[in-house]
Amino acid sequence: MKRRSLFLTTSATLGFIFLYAPMIALVVYSFNKSKLVTVWGGWSLKWYGELFRNEQIIDAALLSLKIAFISASVAVVLGTMAGFVLSRFGRFRGKMVLSGWISAPLVMPEVITGLSLLLLFVAMEGMFGWPSGRGTGTIIIAHVTFCMAYVAVIVQSRLSQLDETLEEAAMDLGAKPSSLFFLVTMPLIMPAIISGWLLSFTLSLDDLVIASFVSGPGNSTLPMVIFSKVRLGVSPEVNALATLMIAVVAIGVIGAMYQMRRQSKLLASDE
Amino acid sequence: MSTPTGSAWVDGSGSRLAKFNFFRRINWGRFSVVSVPTLWLAIFFFIPFLVVFKISLSETAIAVPPYTSLLNWDVEESYLNLKLNLGNYFYLFEDTFYLDAYLSSIKIAGISTVFTLIIAFPIAYLIARSKPSSRALLLSLVILPFWTSFLLRVYAWMGFLKKNGLINEFLLGAGIIDQPLIMLQTDFAVYIGIVYTYLPFMVLPLYSALEKMDMTLLEAAEDLGSRPATSFFLITIPMAVPGIIAGCMLVFIPAVGEFVIPSLLGGSDTLMIGRVLWDEFFLNRDWPMASAVAIVMLIVLVLPIMLIRNSQGKEEAV
Numbered sequence: 001m002k003r004r005s006l007f008l009t010t011s012a013t014l015g016f017i018f019l020y021a022p023m024i025a026l027v028v029y030s031f032n033k034s035k036l037v038t039v040w041g042g043w044s045l046k047w048y049g050e051l052f053r054n055e056q057i058i059d060a061a062l063l064s065l066k067i068a069f070i071s072a073s074v075a076v077v078l079g080t081m082a083g084f085v086l087s088r089f090g091r092f093r094g095k096m097v098l099s100g101w102i103s104a105p106l107v108m109p110e111v112i113t114g115l116s117l118l119l120l121f122v123a124m125e126g127m128f129g130w131p132s133g134r135g136t137g138t139i140i141i142a143h144v145t146f147c148m149a150y151v152a153v154i155v156q157s158r159l160s161q162l163d164e165t166l167e168e169a170a171m172d173l174g175a176k177p178s179s180l181f182f183l184v185t186m187p188l189i190m191p192a193i194i195s196g197w198l199l200s201f202t203l204s205l206d207d208l209v210i211a212s213f214v215s216g217p218g219n220s221t222l223p224m225v226i227f228s229k230v231r232l233g234v235s236p237e238v239n240a241l242a243t244l245m246i247a248v249v250a251i252g253v254i255g256a257m258y259q260m261r262r263q264s265k266l267l268a269s270d271e
Numbered sequence: 272m273s274t275p276t277g278s279a280w281v282d283g284s285g286s287r288l289a290k291f292n293f294f295r296r297i298n299w300g301r302f303s304v305v306s307v308p309t310l311w312l313a314i315f316f317f318i319p320f321l322v323v324f325k326i327s328l329s330e331t332a333i334a335v336p337p338y339t340s341l342l343n344w345d346v347e348e349s350y351l352n353l354k355l356n357l358g359n360y361f362y363l364f365e366d367t368f369y370l371d372a373y374l375s376s377i378k379i380a381g382i383s384t385v386f387t388l389i390i391a392f393p394i395a396y397l398i399a400r401s402k403p404s405s406r407a408l409l410l411s412l413v414i415l416p417f418w419t420s421f422l423l424r425v426y427a428w429m430g431f432l433k434k435n436g437l438i439n440e441f442l443l444g445a446g447i448i449d450q451p452l453i454m455l456q457t458d459f460a461v462y463i464g465i466v467y468t469y470l471p472f473m474v475l476p477l478y479s480a481l482e483k484m485d486m487t488l489l490e491a492a493e494d495l496g497s498r499p500a501t502s503f504f505l506i507t508i509p510m511a512v513p514g515i516i517a518g519c520m521l522v523f524i525p526a527v528g529e530f531v532i533p534s535l536l537g538g539s540d541t542l543m544i545g546r547v548l549w550d551e552f553f554l555n556r557d558w559p560m561a562s563a564v565a566i567v568m569l570i571v572l573v574l575p576i577m578l579i580r581n582s583q584g585k586e587e588a589v
Contacts, residue, residue, distance in 0.1 A: 011393035022427035082308035101312040109528020111545045112565045116319035122336045145315045206420050242423040249418045
């Protein structure tokens with residue numbers, strides 16, 4: 001028994017090292033003074049300075065944040081609707097179609113999604129004159145489409161765990177469907193909606209392939225700029241950028257865990 | 272996913288309130304809640320595939336957009352000509368380049384999926400068997416890298432695998448090798464990249480399958496004289512099968528169409544179909560050919576797997 005758990009712990013630990021070693025190296029080398037990325041030249045913040053003076057990167061980052069914010073917000077609305085419909089409306093015409101379409105973007109190779117959306121936009125422009133040209137708007141539409149799938153899955157799984165008697169009680173007491181949703185169901189699934197928004201925001205911020213297909217000239221998102229830099233080799237500025245992103249994510253995740261722990265403690269003390 | 276029966280939202284199934292509502296008004300609210308997401312997906316997810324299919328049957332042209340139209344109205348002869356060009360598909364099968372690319376993508380994605388499973392299993396198993404209090408922490412350790420940029424995680428390995436990168440420096444310094452190993456721009460680097468970036472997608476479904484497992488089964492087997500290895504293969508693995516299937520699908524399908532990993536970590540001879548499609552589109556500007564590549568990938572790869580999954584979903588619902 002002891003030996004088996006030792007084997008298990010060792011292999012799992014190796015797994016975690018595999019997950020974290022490259023990221024730790026990235027963080028450490030972002031503080032490297034030397035221009036040669038692998039030669040250690042002492043601690044320095046110089047690449048962070050370079051990063052903030054690089055207007056191309058700053059502009060792309062701002063554009064990406066804007067796209068991610070709008071896409072996540074629209075995707076949350078549409079995805080919540082889809083997840084709600086699929087788990088609470090029982091049987092209805094078109095349910096199979098909707099449930100198939102909503103889960104397909106999760107596994108679809110990105111190159112196919114990107115290509116098909118671009119060809120759609122081009123065909124629509126030829127027929128209706130809309131969207132005229134491609135840019136921020138088309139990237140947002142593309143991101144909403146694949147993000148809403150993730151939101152729908154999260155909302156659906158939360159709803160399936162939820163006790164329906166609360167909703168039934170509200171109905172028996174005469175709540176209208178709209179007030180039932182906004183006053184009873186939505187507060188109950190709020191954690192799912194928030195994590196769906198955060199996930200959509202991250203996915204949108206991170207997308208390279210689909211954005212490359214559907215963006216127009218002069219609309220480079222942050223991943224597109226990073227990709228063109230990184231293609232030529234390792235760059236210390238990108239290390240600094242990666243470190244900042246890792247820091248933001250780590251703070252966010254730790255904060256969320258702290259919040260969850262506090263809430264579960266509060267719940268425990270209520271009982 | 273099975274739907275709970277007796278839901279308050281079901282109408283037409285005898286619910287008192289639903290009937291009441293039905294006479295009050297023809298549920299426009301309900302209708303719009305269903306149709307808005309469905310319409311969105313119809314326009315921006317389903318119709319695009321029809322457009323791709325249509326364009327895969329056209330010819331390349333030096334025009335904006337760079338393909339010919341299928342329908343032509345002949346004014347003098349009053350003929351409506353429908354011109355379908357199957358040449359792209361014939362070319363796909365004639366030129367072994369494309370066939371090789373499909374096969375090599377499937378090979379690379381398959382091998383990577385197996386390695387992802389091997390690495391993910393102990394992690395998922397450890398989390399599922401640890402104390403509930405530490406589970407959340409361990410799970411978020413697995414998910415945390417997933418929240419950071421995918422592109423930057425691939426990039427991190429470039430610094431690791433380079434000729435003068437950290438692994439080579441370490442091995443040279445330790446005197447294990449005296450020539451730097453060539454790891455970047457090989458298929459090996461692509462395997463590492465896929466395993467690394469897709470690991471959380473494998474750990475999570477495995478964990479949720481293993482977490483439901485009843486550990487007393489293992490105790491019972493031990494009491495009956497089964498050795499740990501035997502009970503692992505006869506009890507634990509079969510219990511984890513749904514998680515294994517789900518995880519493998521979440522890794523395998525996107526990995527086949529992967530573009531970023533082979534173009535950053537792979538060499539010029541690393542052939543993957545996602546990269547072929549990308550080059551066909553962006554470098555050759557051959558939109559019809561890129562569309563044909565996408566359609567074949569969809570029919571050969573994505574559709575069968577989705578059908579299998581759907582039929583499994585139905586079995587679960589029954």
